[in-house]
Amino acid sequence: MARSSWCCHRGAPGESAELLAEACRNEGKLGVNRRKTWRRVCCRCLTLFLFLILTTAIIIVHTDLGLPLFTQTVQIFDFSIQELRNYEQYFVKYPYKYRFVINVQEKCKDESPFLVLMVPVAAVNREDRDTIRNTWGGKGLILGKVVSLVFLLGLPTGEGWEQVQQQVLQEDKEHGDLVQSDFVDSYRNLTIKTMVMMEWLDAHCSGASYAMKIDSDMFLNVHNLIKMLLKAPKSNYLTGLVERAAMVMRDPQSKWYIPEQVYPDSQYPVYALGLGYVLSLDIPRKLLEASRHVRPIYIEDVYLGLCMRYLGIGLTDPPDGNQFKLYPVPYNRCAYSKLIATTTQTYTDHIWVWRDFKKPGPFCIDT
Template sequence: MCTKVAPHNKEARDAIRKTWGKETMVLGRVVSHYFLLGRTKEEDSSDPLEQEILEESQQHHDLLQSDFLDCYKNLTIKTMVMFKWLSTHCPNTSYGMKVDSDMFLNVHNLVNMLLEAPLHLYMTGMVVKGAHVIRDNTSKWYMPHSAFSESIYPPYTMGLGYVFSLDLPKKIVEASVHVEAVYIEDVYVGLCLRHLGIALTDPPNSHLFRTSMPYTVSNCYWTSVITTILDSAGQLLDIWEKYRTAVGNC
């Protein structure tokens, strides 16, 4: 599992380490977790935060840092770094997952789903189909005609959290040579998959990957999903306790 996180956001990393990030053996399967981050400033290793990150890495051995400016516009770079690293460092791994740092992740449900999943050419998550390209230049997701001329995006999985078989990273990296980059990273992965002629797979249940919590949430909700977006690291710590209680009761 690879979690994208800003260099300064140690609070989120520590919250994950105390919750779903400590799930390393689930249903007889080994689960590994790493945090993906770039640089705090371009070509500046003197930033005090860089020294703190180095010390954190030496303590936890779970940081993957690459040499690019860590910002929203560079999320596609971050994603391709992830795919390239996975393709070269995980030869005996069956599946990978990209997940954002503000997510609750039910690792047990994830592994249980993957026990029945295809081992090749497989990617699933919250699959988006028929999404219109946003041309409003005030939007966070603005896409100019010069970058992408089509009016509808190809199918893609929302970047909040998606899962894939480990034969895909190398193929996606190779496809990226032929696919013009766009800064919306999950859309770009969808463009690469379209170039490869690989279709996305819908999850076995549509409720497994959620963008947000329902208005009313029981504790048993957390045992029924794989991902849900949260508001803060503190909320994750609170929800993790509810989840652990619900595991025995729901």
């Protein structure tokens, strides 16, 4: 029985009736106050519980859509959940904790490179990797600087993917130059592939001076690249074929179509074309930080430009703008001796080109 009931029904020895009544009234008020306090505590706990449920629901929705919780508001305006789902195809799932299936994490520690060549390539394209190993990716010391080669792969898909994966595992044992992560390897996931590359560089190769992301169908004059980098800034450096004032593609039939609801501006920020760009090794960590605030569209080179704009870091034009070529340059030794990187025709015999390019004798013959 509560103390107030004991006072009222049994009395207290030696106390007058008036004192007893006053004590009972005070005890009653105390009980009412306790009940009010308890109700307030319950209401606050319920409010906190509902807030946590709502917050969890928001996190789940963003995770399902592959969208970070903190974004740069100038890019995407206020979408409803349904609108976000309608435009989901233009975004990728990043940031996200992708895992490395194959990881040469000691490569940079063992080789101490000045430059790391990062080549994104599909798991199935073993021939492309062998070609690069036997051409511009094969020589490890140029102008006294160590150059390391790493191929970046996603997971194979489609018919026979298990066999392809087993071949990749065997290739890794033979060459030790593969990094593979557990995202699906596809064109739409190139932004994921690029950001996973940045994660790997930051985690395992931050001691190098520079890295170059270069496509597998390119010709690369590493000698000229090293010459350029010996005079390049040591930090906040990203260069290549720098695109300024590029227009956003609004044609739904275009491979690079982006609707206004996803990116309202008519022009993209400055960015380096994804065929081949060079960066100082302080940049990957900064891009990873920016990726927590900038929604990841599927066009990977544009996305890096958005992140660089968010960071307030300008891109650097190469000393000679003619050294990076978007359109294939017909092969001749003289022309290629002046380049850093160029795209090539699909039928190009890269092995023959490399052997001819490296043969003794002057590159250019005056006539």
